[in-house]
Amino acid sequence: SQQGEEDPQALSIQEGENATMNCSYKTSINNLQWYRQNSGRGLVHLILIRSNEREKHSGRLRVTLDTSKKSSSLLITASRAADTASYFCATDDNYGQNFVFGPGTRLSVLP
Amino acid sequence: EPEVTQTPSHQVTQMGQEVILRCVPISNHLYFYWYRQILGQKVEFLVSFYNNEISEKSEIFDDQFSVERPDGSNFTLKIRSTKLEDSAMYFCASSETGRVGELFFGEGSRLTVL
Numbered sequence: 438s439q440q441g442e443e444d445p446q447a448l449s450i451q452e453g454e455n456a457t458m459n460c461s462y463k464t465s466i467n468n469l470q471w472y473r474q475n476s477g478r479g480l481v482h483l484i485l486i487r488s489n490e491r492e493k494h495s496g497r498l499r500v501t502l503d504t505s506k507k508s509s510s511l512l513i514t515a516s517r518a519a520d521t522a523s524y525f526c527a528t529d530d531n532y533g534q535n536f537v538f539g540p541g542t543r544l545s546v547l548p
Numbered sequence: 549e550p551e552v553t554q555t556p557s558h559q560v561t562q563m564g565q566e567v568i569l570r571c572v573p574i575s576n577h578l579y580f581y582w583y584r585q586i587l588g589q590k591v592e593f594l595v596s597f598y599n600n601e602i603s604e605k606s607e608i609f610d611d612q613f614s615v616e617r618p619d620g621s622n623f624t625l626k627i628r629s630t631k632l633e634d635s636a637m638y639f640c641a642s643s644e645t646g647r648v649g650e651l652f653f654g655e656g657s658r659l660t661v662l
Contacts, residue, residue: 470650479552479639479653480591525591527651535581535604536651538591 441469441509441526441539449545456513458542460526461506467529469502470536471511474523483511483524516546550574554640554654562662564629569657571623571640579643580623581651582615584608584636591639597623598646630661 441460450456460469468487472480486493486502486509493500499512513520523543527536553572561567573580582594595615596603602615614626623642627634637658641651 472651472653474591477637479655480641480651482650482652485650535593535596535606537593538583540590 441528441537443524443526443539443542445542446540447543447545449547450516452516452518452546452548454516456516456520456544456546458511458524458544460509460511460539462509462526462528463507465504469500469509470527471498471500471509472525472527472538474525474541476522480525513544516544518546518548520544520546550652552640552642552652552654554638554657556657557655558658558660560660560662561630563632567627567630567634567659569625569627569638569640569659571625571654572621573623573640573642574644574652575621577642577644577652579603579646580615580617581641581643582625583639583641583653585639585656586636594625594638627659630659632661635659635661 441462443460468485470485471483473483474480484495484500486500497514502509523541525538525541527538529536555570580597583591585591593606595605595609612628616624637656639656640654643649643651
């Protein structure tokens with residue numbers, strides 16, 4: 438199936454460090470998105486990168502996309518305790534209108 | 549800022565009972581979705597809805613599930629006869645542009661089936 442898989446499953450870092458999360462997927466995509474979920478809350482859209490883009494920035498976030506390797510990475514620079522959350526990648530497929538989410542990376546930023 | 553709202557935030561029900569979860573998508577959005585998340589697990593696609601009909605549904609979305617847009621604002625998910633394994637967070641999402649755009653999620657409805 439068209440599913441993103443994030444790694445690592447869990448990541449624990451100190452405040453101020455950078456956090457890198459990766460996502461791999463199986464088939465061609467139109468775009469890939471990253472979402473954040475605080476515990477018990479809804480998902481919040483962070484950034485969308487289209488299949489013809491290689492890198493995108495938004496504040497402290499940097500997303501890369503390598504379609505040849507079918508992978509993406511999310512980098513959070515200068516992390517803060519408030520960045521503690523689960524991060525999910527979501528991919529569309531070329532046929533349907535649904536987005537498929539990976540299992541997520543649980544990020545803990547320690548003060 | 550416009551947002552997707554969901555009610556109830558938490559519902560407890562007995563196995564076999566019918567449940568209706570309600571969502572008010574963002575007003576100018578045309579694509580609507582239901583996802584669910586069993587505690588601590590991945591977010592699973594249930595169904596997408598566009599132009600007053602189901603666009604796509606997953607294997608999870610069996611005959612016990614149905615969706616409806618009864619008026620111009622609400623989007624509902626009905627589970628006819630709940631099972632224990634239906635216990636999860638159910639998220640509604642809407643999108644202006646379907647698969648090429650971002651999804652806006654509600655805060656979810658937690659369903660507990662006893």
